[in-house]
Amino acid sequence: MSGRSRHRSALVPRAVPPKVSASLRAYAELAEAVHSPVMLLGPQGEILAANLAMRERLGGRVAATLRECAAEYDAALGGRYDRHASVTVARDCQGQPADETVHLVPFEGGACISVEDRTRLAALESAHAQTTRLASLGFMVAGVCHEVSNPLAAVSSMLQILQSRRGVTPETLDKGLASIAGNIARVLAITRKLGDFSRVGAQGPIPLAIDDAMSEAIMLLRHSAWGGAVRVEYRGAAGSRALACPGQLQQVLFNILLNAAQAMHGTGCIEAEARSGPGARLRIEVRDHGPGIAPEAMPHVFEPFFTTKRSGEGTGLGLAISSEIVHEMGGRISIECPAHGGACVIVELPGYEA
Ligand SMILES: Nc1ncnc2c1ncn2[C@@H]1O[C@H](COP(=O)(O)OP(=O)(O)OP(=O)(O)O)[C@@H](O)[C@H]1O
Ligand SMILES: [Mg+2]
Known part of the structure; x- marks a missing residue:
């Protein structure tokens, strides 16, 4: 029976x-x-x-x-x-x-x-989010192999030249060591960013005040190599909260602020604003006065490893990772270049209401 x-x-x-x-x-x-x-x-x-x-x-x-x-x-x-x-x-x-x-x-x-x-549903949603994250990570692996093997090949050839000791003057030794250091720094930057992305949050999504996340991101920018002479004018949305994993929203906002600061060569004013929009959505805008984005680059800025920055300045992962995080939170991210110049990044998130 x-x-x-x-x-x-x-x-x-x-x-x-x-x-x-x-x-x-x-x-x-x-x-x-x-x-x-x-x-x-x-x-x-x-x-x-x-x-x-x-x-x-x-x-x-x-x-x-x-x-x-x-x-x-x-x-x-x-x-x-x-x-x-x-x-x-x-x-x-x-x-x-x-x-x-x-x-x-x-x-x-x-x-x-x-x-x-609901308890089981929340556990399933969290498992699904992690599966999606790992799938995206898998997609990135091919790019990672390419991005990491190039600097490692350069390091390897440089070491062979230096080890042969043929024609190695003090100047070529300095140049060779600087090239090795630069290439290793690039590999480390890539692996560090991917490590942050794949990490399973110790804590699941919780209601986070958008103003707190932005203040922390501004603080991170200030302590970065690009933030010293940049001013951030932030118009907040007191009391507005998003359902997000601690650290992730801050990582997204920091990536966007850092891009803005880099576009303005580390000086000038970034204007940021958060406000509640229709349907309990939160809208965050970050505007800079840099050169904006060329039309031919625009379709690629969210692709992993797309960068227009000099070697050592960008891995091309900032917006790709930010976009994954924002989508996982049920939001959207886009970038516009207003007619009067600069770039404006827009993040829309589902707001949290108790
Ligand atoms: N505010 C901005 N102004 C001008 N161009 C931008 C801006 N934000 C992004 N971009 C363009 O988009 C590209 C991709 O940005 P993304 O943040 O993904 O990578 P990155 O800044 O080059 O490197 P990483 O963030 O990994 O260090 C940049 O190289 C740049 O060309
Ligand atoms: Mg970036």
Whole structure:
């Protein structure tokens, strides 16, 4: 006998009028085939049927009424089963804390209840985000091999020249060592950025104040090689929060500010603004007064390893990584070159409302 048919007796409605019981039996059979927890109730909350997933969710406690076997659901629904409702319930489920959404759909002579396990959903979403991140990382690997093997090949040839000691004057030795140092710095910059990107956040997304993330990014810029003489005028959006992993939003904002500072050769004023937009979205704009982006470069700026900077100044990963992070957060990133000059990066994020 299969596991499902062994539990079948719990589906057979008891004390139900005959005319209701035929269609109810059909509904109950249907519910049993569903993997989510589903329960059929009579008008007073009496349990007419509960599928296997629901019986397991309730730890096998299927009593006569909803109030008796799942008091938390009954309380959250206000003891009413005659109207559509979706309520959240936090309860202990077989010794584990669980966040659930209970949906109630009334029908003639009763109601159907289904339960969504938000805790499991959050874990699945986090696993999916990590899979997406790793897939993007895999896509980058081909580029990484190319980007890393070029400087390593240059280091190797330079070492061979220096090791041969043929025609190596003090000047060529200095030049050779500087070239080796530059190439190794490039490899390190690439591996460090990819390391940041692939790291699984110790903490999942939490509500983060956009102004705090921007202040920290401005601080990072100030301490970087490019930020000393750059002024950032920031118009904030007090109280606006985004659901983001700590450190990631700051990394995105820092990459954008750094590009702006580099475009202005480390001097001048960057204008940044955050504001709440329609549909509880947050819009962040970062404007600079650099040369802007050439039309032929524009389609490539979010591609991994696309850079117009001199060797040693850019790996071409800043915007590619920022774009991955922003998309993972359910947002969008774009870049525009206004007619009056400079560049403007726009980040739109889903806002968080308690
Ligand atoms: N504010 C800006 N003004 C002008 N060009 C920009 C600006 N931001 C980005 N770009 C262009 O987009 C390219 C890609 O930027 P991205 O941040 O991805 O890489 P990078 O700055 O070159 O290197 P990395 O950020 O990895 O050190 C830059 O090389 C530059 O050509
Ligand atoms: Mg950059």
